[in-house]
Amino acid sequence: MKKIMLPVLITLVLLVIVSCDNEKATDFIIQLIGLENKNIQLVDQSIEANTCHIQLKRKKHACPQCKTRTDRIKDYRIHMFQHLKTAEKRIIIHYRKRRYICPCGKSFDEKNQGIVQPYQRFSVAWHQAALLHSMTSPSFTYTAKAFGTSTSKVIRLFDARTTAFIIPPSQLPKIIAIDEFKGDTDKGKFQLIIADPITRRPIDILENRSMKTIQQYLRERGQQVEMVTMDLSQAFKSAVQKSLGKPVIIADSFHFSRYIYWALSKVRIRVQEQFHPYDRKRCKRIRGLLYKRKRALTPAEKIRIQHYLDLHRDLQTAYDIKEAYQAWFDTNKRKERRDVRQTLHDFYQLVRDTHLPEFIKAIGTLERWETEIINAFIYPHLSNGFVEGINNRTKVIKRTSYGFKNFSRFRAKILAQHFIKDFDISVG
Ligand SMILES: [Zn+2]
Structure with a gap:
């Protein structure tokens, strides 16, 4: 992990410097404000007023026209610009440009030497720090406030410097995960994310989740793709199969297990309608306990849910199916394909014997995704769980930001943020 620390210091230290001898103090202030450069001379150090007057040492330069080396001075101009904050104070530099x-x-x-570009109102270091900050912070406005500038200036800087993320990768890796999320951009409500389950980073964001968009993208870049993890979306499955031939598709276990929990929920809602209003309300309240594994319940919790299970036979049956499903799920980790298939078929039979319509429907979905579900047990280390984490970070950007209606900027922001998240950055 790299650490990029830009100098930040408490006022106390500043007081100490004032009493130091002059040359040392000069060096220290130059270092403190992050302008470590042998050629810089501190002309005046009114650090309390947040201004710093500097100039460079006189030295021979090659003439840009005839290459003759000269140090003949014509004149000086003052270039004023804002630099990074030091001890929470904005530093204004008066650079006596020769x-x-x-x-x-x-x-x-x-x-x-990279202190400031011509005509810029902010130092080069400021630009770098503001750019990094804009990549990680939830909003451009937040960066603008932290760096004493306007939101539009931060957006312009971000747009200009994150162009590297605009070009999609030429080839996708062997294993990819795909998922959708609600980005609400100018290109549409939903966007598609392609991520790398090995590095757990996003690879690309597509402007919509249509079959056409996904197929075209995968055809161009997916020649090496061998495995794809996804939720139970029929559209994703056919787009992947049509464009990539026959990759191994792995259904995400959280997503397929949900069908069983939804069925349990539907049964509860159906039967509690027949309960006394008092019990109906209480039954709704204990729904979380119904989803919990039975062995994880406390004796008191067991008694509480048993009361409701006893009120309707279907609820008891639904609960038993859910427990059977969990037992099936837990015992199948790292088993052979053949065994997983056989025990899954046994589970289907158990459900059919109960004749509960909610569960019959759920296993219909599981049957349509049987191969992909079994793959989840064959490759237990691959899932879409991490994409959920990426999408949660994206939601934060969406919620707090101004300026992310623009799809390409939104996409750059998501990719840039994850690209630099391993760097521990503290700037100000
Ligand atoms: Zn010349």
């Missing part, structure tokens, strides 16, 4: 004049008549600015 101009040289060559015997050939050409006059030119001295080189300032």
